[in-house]
Amino acid sequence: MDTRTFGFFSLLLITTLVNAEDPYHFFEWKVTYGTMSPLGVPQQVILINNEFPGPVINCTSNNNIVVNVFNNLDEPFLLTWNGVQHRKNSWVDGTPGTMCPIQPGTNFTYKFQVKDQIGSYYYFPTTALHKAAGGIGIIQVHSRPLIPVPFDNPADEFAVVVGDWFKKGHKSMKNLLDSGKSIGRPDGLHINGKSAQVGAPVEPSWTFEAGKTYRFRFCNTGMRTSVNFRFQDHDMKLVELEGSHLMQNDYMSMDLHTGQCMSVLVTADQPPKDYYLVVSSRFTKQPLTTVATIRYKGSNSPALPELPPPPPENTAGIAWSINQFRSYRWNLTASAARPNPQGSYHYGQINITRTIKLVNSRSYVDGKLRFAFNGVSHSDPKTPLKLLEYFGVADKEFKYDSIPDEPPPDVEKNVKIAPNVLNATYRNFVEIIFENRENTIQSYHLDGYSFFAVAIEPGRWAPEKRKNYNLEDAVSRHNVAVFPGCWAAVMLTLDNAGMWSLRSEMWERFYLGQQLYISVLSPERSLRDEYSLPETTQLCGIVANLPKPQGYV
Structure with a gap:
């Protein structure tokens, strides 16, 4: 650890002791290339402390997290913390619109608080196509010790990263996108960086003891593919979805769309032997499947080759998945951290002040593939949007509201490429409609917030569709899937000042423009509402040599 880093950590420790802040967790991560074989073929991957998946951040609600990231790659690098809300602190959101990238051979220290949150989240790189190579x-x-959880403590809990994988390599994939082409279909699926087939001799990934219950935290961190997971001969109880405790239902299989996380409880109530965890692709022309092995302690009997069947595909599969979405209900009686306690219980009684209807599109601009919202395909300026705004020079590189709140008649025609920033009013209650007119599934995420996913239905959205909204116990979450020919509606209060990324979680689409930023400015410019620019923030672009503005008070 260098002298500056040691001094920074020491200052934080002293501050913590003096002010009796919530506990701190310190991490030092070295980001490097390495060789692994997620699909059985050696290839270059991105490791954190020589691991893929990277280290688990295990913490408790309101803890402070300090991560010192050393970039030992040959390219600039950023990490984002998917689902962690960073209250008042988009400065460390880790997206190209909020932060300058960490240059090769340098380090940067992220500091954020998991304020009033519980649940399962993940981190990943947002620069270039690094997500395709790892760094995840x-x-x-966890809930604080005095806060009761609506289920008994499990015997153990397991972090499970699942997703699609490509053999091309992240630089080759980036070159394809830069040349105007698609990255194509994935080559396979992985479970925690490994892929196995039925009957192959492998070591078990997890060990069960008969009669005990285990928590599995699943996150789909893939590039583009929705998956379904299921346990051979074991039911699952869904208990948490993207930071919310749910009314507990049993399922035989669960859909998990790109960018989503959830927790299930599995009880070891079957005869002792090996069993498979099965992960398969959803809504793909060429089905993909992989397995991992669970072994009952003391058993040496192999798993049976007959796998539990996947859900239906095509139209029947869409209906199946929508019905599963509708079965999710927020547990309003569970004691838990809630980022917005006022809106948590009464969101259905708040007047909507703005409706933003977003239609995704796929088209070609000057012969090159682009993706857009409402006819605008986002491009990052050389200087992060948040820094341009803070330094008062936003007009030099972007214009607010280049995207309309309503889609133009022909969203695939006359697509323009520009920085895509919505100017939003602090504390307004807004409704966002995602309408998917394509024949492929979509998945969207909003940084800085949880929203209430109140409806998913086939067809086109219209105001009279509001009568079908769940205005009582919709799940508070930060991702929503939109099925082919369907729409999804979410509602939220814009009470977290900052510059926040709203994006496709299908990374080819993100990289080629299907994203925007929501600028939420507090009129008072007060520390009560948003932190000032941290002293450790790296500056770049046109603000690199400008005097820093006076901080908020």
Whole structure:
């Protein structure tokens, strides 16, 4: 650890002791290339402390997290913390619109608080196509000891990263996108960086003891593919979804769309032997499947080759998945951290002040593939949007509200490429409609917030569709899937000042423009509402040599 880092950590420790802050967790991560074989073929991957998946961040609600990231790659690098809300602190959100990238051979220290949150989240790289190579891990946020959890403590809990994988390599994939082409279909699926087939001799990934119950935290960190997971001969009880405790239902299989996380409980109530965890692709032309092995302690009997069947595909599969979405209900009686306690219980009684309807599109601009919202395909300026705004020079590189709140008649025609920033009013209650007119599934995420996913239905959205919204116990979450020919509606209060990324979680689409930023400015510019620019923030672009503005008070 260098002298500056040691001094920074020492200052934080002293501050913590003096002010009796919530506990701190310190991490030092070295990001490097390494060789692994997620699909059985050696290839270059991105490791954190020589691991893929990377280290698990295991913490408790309101803990402070300090991660010193050393970039030993040959390219600039950033990490984002998917689902962690960073209250008042988009400065460390880790997206190209909020932060300057960590240059090769340098380090940067992220500091954030998991304020009023519990649940399962993950981190991943947002620069270039690094996500395709790794740099990914799970964040586990537990309830504080005095807060009761609506299920008994499990015997153990397991972090499970699942997703699609490509053999091309992240630089080759980036070159394809830069040349105007698609990255194509994935080559396979992995479970925690490994892929296995039925009957192959492998060591078990997890060990069960008969009669005990285990918590599995699943996150789909893939590039584009929805998956379904299921346990051979074992039911699952869904207990948590993206930071919310749910009314507990039993399922035989669960859909998990790109960017989503959930927790299930599995009880070891079957005859002692080996069993498979099965992960298969959803809504793909060429089905993909992989397995991992669970072994009952003391058993030496192999798993049977007959796997539990996947859900239906095509139209029947869409209906199946929508019905599963509708079965999710927020447990309003569970004691838990809630980022917005006022809106948590009464969101259905708040007047909507703005409706933003977003239609995704796939088209070609000057012969090159682009993706867009409402006819605008986002491009990052050389200087992060948040820094341009803070330094008062936003007009030099972007214009607010380049995207309309309503899609133009022909969203695939006359697509323009520009920085895509919505100017939003602090504390307004907004409704966002995602309408998917394509024949492929979509998955969207909003940084800085949880929203209430109140409806998913086939067809086109219209105001009269609001009568079908769940206005009582919709799940508070930060991702929503939109099925082919369907729409999804979410509602939220814009009470977290900052510059926040709203994006496709299908990374080819993100990289080629299907994203935007929501600028939420507090009129008072007060520390009560948003932190000032941290002293350790790296500056770049046109603000690199400008005098820093006076901080908030």
